[in-house]
Every structure is written in structure tokens, then in C-alpha cells.
Amino acid sequence: DAGVIQSPRHEVTEMGQEVTLRCKPISGHDYLFWYRQTMMRGLELLIYFNNNVPIDDSGMPEDRFSAKMPNASFSTLKIQPSEPRDSAVYFCASSPVYRGKKPQHFGDGTRLSIL
């Protein structure tokens, strides 16, 4: 089991550029989650998918953020245009179908810095 795989691990870019974060969930997991973590706001859920369908995107801060899950093994989170306040660690997590438990497994995160 390779775990949840995120890329890139670090991203430094200038304000106004497009940023794309990638995630490969654990095979067989039906749920995929995107989180943002900052010191000020803690761990925030941005959006999550069930069977590739977005279920709740109410945490997406604004229209500059978008997420897709074209298939069961891949998801992207895009920020366009990026702003310095988007600097944070972005985590992807996946969990299996509900069986009375819903343990989420997190990737190692993408540390994003917008200059």
C-alpha cells in the first residue's frame, strides 16, 4: 500500500500564476478530500468527492479555486490566479467506503508559497 500520493511536495511561485496540486488516493478508497492547513485557520476542508463526484465544495474559499476528479485514481486542485494569502500546506486524504468506520489517510501534503 503506497498510501496517498501528492505532488509536488513543495511549490514556490509568484502571485498571479496558476498552481496545480495533484493527488492519487489509495486504491479502492471511494472518498477523496482536499484540506488546507495554516496556523491561523487550522485544518480546513475545502472540498470532497465520493466516487469521483463532488459532494461538498462549501469550503472552497472563492472562484479562484477549483477541483476535479476525472477518475478514481487522480484528483487536482487548481488555484488561478494565485495570491500570497493562498500560501499554506494543502493535504489530500482518502477513505474507504463506510463500514461503520471512516478513517481518513492523509498524503504528505504540498507546501505552497506564493510570493
Place this chain on the structure above:
Amino acid sequence: GENVEQHPSTLSVQEGDSAVIKCTYSDSASNYFPWYKQELGKRPQLIIDIRSNVGEKKDQRIAVTLNKTAKHFSLHITETQPEDSAVYFCAAHRNRGSTLGRLYFGRGTQLTVWP
């Protein structure tokens, strides 16, 4: 939705002492309660979880207790060691509604164990 509150936000203990972190939740339909440990610069990792049909669960030096009537659950760490120093998050899974599948996280507790 669900509202999870976690206390304290910071906790300092001497090595060998016990540490207790408490969380409350608001929705009686919540039925699954995981705890995550996040070391500095790392991803959150599941350390223990409990389902609502169980009152207590233990795994070596860590234990979790659940009081469904009072809607609170706690993490207990005994014989603390410096490597227990981390941020601990509690979470609840709400077993109804349109947000089935997501976890609601507390704000985290920074535990520091002094040698």
C-alpha cells in the same frame, strides 16, 4: 452540521506524566471518532479511533473514552515520552445528512512533553 470543540489548545507535561485531551460534539447522530497525531512538518496520522457502540478503547499507552450521553470523548496518553510531542486532532463522523462521509475536526491540541 456538526461542531467539534477541543480543549486545551496547548498542553505541557513532564515526561512520565499523563496527558488528557477532551473533545465535545454537537450531533447525536455522530458515530465514529478518530484521533490524529501530527508531528511538526508531517501529515496527520490516525492513532486510535472509537465507534459509538463502544465506551472505551485502549492501545498500549493511549486510550480513548466516549460518553454518548454527554457527547464528549477524550484521549488519554499515559507515561508520556518526548516523542509524544505533537499536535493532536479529534474528529467526528456525522452519520446522516448530505455530508455523510466527511470528518469534522477539532482545532487541535499542541502537546509538549518535557524531558
